[in-house]
Amino acid sequence: MDSVAQPILFWIIATATATCAIAVVVSQNIVRAATWLLFSLGGTAGIFFLLGADLVGATQILVYVGGTLILLVFGVMLTAQGPFITMKTGAAEWVISAVVGLLFFGVLAVTAFSVGSVAAKNDGRLEPPGRTVKEYAPKLNLVEASKSASSSAILGQGFLGVGVGPAHLNAKGKPERANYLLPFEIVSVHLLVVLIGAAYLARAKRRRRGTA
């Protein structure tokens, strides 16, 4: 990534993302909040692309913007009637939540900058505590490797059960690399089970009358 273009792109995308996130909180209309969330999620995908995580950014757009958000909008459509589109929050609640939110943000920002100052000493890169990258991943040149191959190819190999990433020494003293086949399968089955359960829960039923 061009060193001149990257900060400019970051500031543009980050400002848009943060502004949309704040607009989600501030807007009282639930349909508008969902729309602001759409732009915020899209901006997050842009941040992922900026960080070199192509597959994550593409998945973010496909799953979040194309799937989850559509689901949310349908939920709004099916439940929003009259008073539920705009639900007002009281002034006192706003003040309390703003104070708590700003305090929380202060704590997180201080932590972020203390972590960032550690990274800055190391040419912008963090290293595992107590070990240098070269000790942790001997003869690997992971950074160079990931620049030549796209991140999606490496991730796809990991999901197929091929060892990727830094090598660890196993009990026999041989280098081993992690693969992500089992977590991938668990997540797949989990998603299937959850979606069947959700379809069962949300199936069409006769509405009970007289309860408010």
Next chain:
Amino acid sequence: MSPIGLEHYLTLAAILFVCGAVCMATKRNAIGVLIGVELVLNGANINLVAFAHFNPAFEIEGMTFALFVIVLAAAEAAVALAIVLNFYNNHTTVDVDTAEDLKG
């Protein structure tokens, strides 16, 4: 223009996280609470991918976990919306303040 470091990404993630938390706390619409959860998960995802980018030892892990978080967020949204629809069918409202059937 100064280069963008880890702290910039972490600060952006913190903004998203705090917005999500405040959204969860203040919105009375159940779907608004869900929107807050999505924002929080996105903030966490930015953290994961940023650390993956700036720490070469965690490059694969960070992106893998971010992908898992996205998939699990989709699953969570589906179940939560099913519950909200059921709640709406039973109570004809999505105001979370009225969900007090389990109050002791």
